[in-house]
Amino acid sequence: MTAVTFRDETATGKALASFQVGDLPAALTVRELIRLRVREEVARHNARPVSRFHGLVQPEDAEADLNGYRLREPRRLDWERQAGIAERAFLSNGFFMLVGDRQVEDLDEVVDLAGDPDLVFIRLVPLVGG
Numbered sequence: 001m002t003a004v005t006f007r008d009e010t011a012t013g014k015a016l017a018s019f020q021v022g023d024l025p026a027a028l029t030v031r032e033l034i035r036l037r038v039r040e041e042v043a044r045h046n047a048r049p050v051s052r053f054h055g056l057v058q059p060e061d062a063e064a065d066l067n068g069y070r071l072r073e074p075r076r077l078d079w080e081r082q083a084g085i086a087e088r089a090f091l092s093n094g095f096f097m098l099v100g101d102r103q104v105e106d107l108d109e110v111v112d113l114a115g116d117p118d119l120v121f122i123r124l125v126p127l128v129g130g
Contacts (some may be wrong), residue, residue: 002026004117008056011122017054026114030097031069031107033119035083042079046108049074056095056121057085095123 003022009015019038028036034056041055053059054068059077062069087107089095097104098120099111111119 002113002117004033004113004119006040007118007120009120011124014046014054015018024113027110029107030090030104030109030111031087033111034086034107037119037121038077038083038086041064042077042082046076049076053077054083056123057082062083092122095121097121 002024004024005018005020007015014039021036024036031094033067036117038056045053045055051071051074052065052068053062053071058064058069059071059082062071064070090097090107091113094113099113
């Protein structure tokens with residue numbers, strides 16, 4: 001079993017946040033890793049719901065702000081719904097994922113976690129007026 005670090009960075013490489021999940025198999029698909037990440041961050045949020053969600057993708061009925069997504073009121077989130085949003089965002093280039101120094105592009109690609117368990121997620125922000 002291995003551990004993986006999920007890390008968010010800006011497009012310029014500035015670290016924003018990270019967390020680690022352990023006891024994982026030596027290889028998972030990109031889809032499984034995205035779903036694992038989302039499940040973990042939603043579980044952390046649901047353990048103590050607050051009005052701001054710090055996660056990979058924006059929940060429905062929430063507004064993006066500087067450090068996450070503002071919910072209209074503190075509430076529990078559905079990790080499977082969030083995972084579906086994340087998969088669609090990945091497919092539409094809402095964010096991209098690096099394994100080591102290589103970008104992965106296919107949800108069904110298998111990632112060797114024993115080789116480099118550091119995963120970097122870079123969210124792409126739409127340009128205003130573009």
